[in-house]
Amino acid sequence: MNFAHVAIIGLGLQGGSIGLAVQEFLPGTRVSGYDLDPAHRARAAERGLAHVVHDSAEDAVREADLVIFCVPPGVMGDAARAVRPALRPDALISDVGSCKGSIARALGEALPDHFVIPAHPVAGTEHSGPDAGFAHLFRNRWCIITPPEQTDLLKLSALVEFWEALGANVEHMNAEHHDLVLAVTSHLPHLIAYTIVGTASDLENVTQSEVIKYSAGGFRDFTRIAASDPTMWRDVFLNNKDAVLEMLGRFTEDLTALQRSIRMGDGEALFGHFARTRAIRRSIIEEGQDDSRPDFGRGDHEGIVPAA
Ligand SMILES: NC(=O)C1=CN([C@@H]2O[C@H](COP(=O)(O)OP(=O)(O)OC[C@H]3O[C@@H](n4cnc5c(N)ncnc54)[C@H](O)[C@@H]3O)[C@@H](O)[C@H]2O)C=CC1
Numbered sequence: 001m002n003f004a005h006v007a008i009i010g011l012g013l014q015g016g017s018i019g020l021a022v023q024e025f026l027p028g029t030r031v032s033g034y035d036l037d038p039a040h041r042a043r044a045a046e047r048g049l050a051h052v053v054h055d056s057a058e059d060a061v062r063e064a065d066l067v068i069f070c071v072p073p074g075v076m077g078d079a080a081r082a083v084r085p086a087l088r089p090d091a092l093i094s095d096v097g098s099c100k101g102s103i104a105r106a107l108g109e110a111l112p113d114h115f116v117i118p119a120h121p122v123a124g125t126e127h128s129g130p131d132a133g134f135a136h137l138f139r140n141r142w143c144i145i146t147p148p149e150q151t152d153l154l155k156l157s158a159l160v161e162f163w164e165a166l167g168a169n170v171e172h173m174n175a176e177h178h179d180l181v182l183a184v185t186s187h188l189p190h191l192i193a194y195t196i197v198g199t200a201s202d203l204e205n206v207t208q209s210e211v212i213k214y215s216a217g218g219f220r221d222f223t224r225i226a227a228s229d230p231t232m233w234r235d236v237f238l239n240n241k242d243a244v245l246e247m248l249g250r251f252t253e254d255l256t257a258l259q260r261s262i263r264m265g266d267g268e269a270l271f272g273h274f275a276r277t278r279a280i281r282r283s284i285i286e287e288g289q290d291d292s293r294p295d296f297g298r299g300d301h302e303g304i305v306p307a308a
């Protein structure tokens with residue numbers, strides 16, 4: 001089963017990329033879109049992010065057999081409630097949110113008569129809005145699908161095929177496990193980046209211009225991550241609170257252990273730790289997941305500035 005008509009609610013980085021990718025890789029599929037922000041709707045129409053950009057969310061979903069919510073995690077429920085009266089009874093509901101447990105609950109409560117199969121393309125950049133999307137965002141990236149225990153297997157396999165057509169490698173997980181894994185691999189790294197960039201800018205005896213001038217080292221990578229959308233990341237931390245707090249607790253314990261090694265002059269402990277983490281990085285590259293590769297999706301679109 002293929003989807004004949006996909007409706008995208010929220011035409012920013014994710015929604016815009018899906019719209020462009022469907023038009024490029026699934027040319028038989030119709031794409032309609034809606035965004036709450038009129039300026040984003042106008043820009044989305046200019047860029048052709050969907051075949052039609054509607055001025056009402058209800059009009060966007062009316063004919064769709066797949067509706068994907070691409071809005072910040074905190075407004076998934078509101079966005080779903082807004083389209084409820086216009087949905088086809090057989091429409092599959094999905095989303096792209098960065099955390100899954102709370103979003104699955106919000107969508108399920110808003111649309112109790114529909115099948116909801118949440119998904120998370122683990123693909124993105126620090127850019128947002130309708131200018132940020134590009135068709136190849138999902139190429140060679142994971143898309144984690146978190147189906148509920150009771151689901152429609154035909155619809156599930158259609159959703160898997162949909163994401164594969166967009167270039168993604170699909171993985172299944174339960175929502176709780178997804179939230180724990182992503183807490184350590186994505187959410188905590190963003191929190192650390194937000195923290196360190198703030199710490200550097202608050203220093204009294206190191207000037208802003210020194211921070212900018214000498215940021216060629218690791219700090220520069222942190223500034224890219226710390227430029228990510230504040231609304232989305234506020235919502236991620238509020239919606240994946242328990243898993244993030246669990247990982248943050250472990251992280252601070254490990255940081256304190258390293259702090260102690262430095263204070264005690266324990267070079268052996270420091271060396272052992274750094275050797276272990278270097279091996280982890282090398283195994284990621286061996287598995288072909290090094291996103292500094294030139295063809296890794298970033299840099300092939302006019303709105304995306306390749307990481308320096
Ligand atoms: N930015 C990233 O790298 C990634 C983001 N995600 C997830 O994708 C979702 C969307 O993120 P982005 O596309 O990056 O954000 P974005 O900020 O680029 O786009 C979100 C769009 O939703 C619109 N919007 C907000 N409230 C709305 C509503 N009630 N109804 C309709 N439109 C509404 C906004 O005007 C905006 O255009 C989030 O849930 C995020 O967690 C998932 C993977 C990567």
Ligand SMILES: O=C(O)C(=O)Cc1ccc(O)cc1
Nearest residue numbers: 098121122123124125126186
């Ligand atoms: O820009 C980056 O490095 C990212 O990590 C993008 C990203 C942000 C949020 C996600 O849920 C998945 C990917």
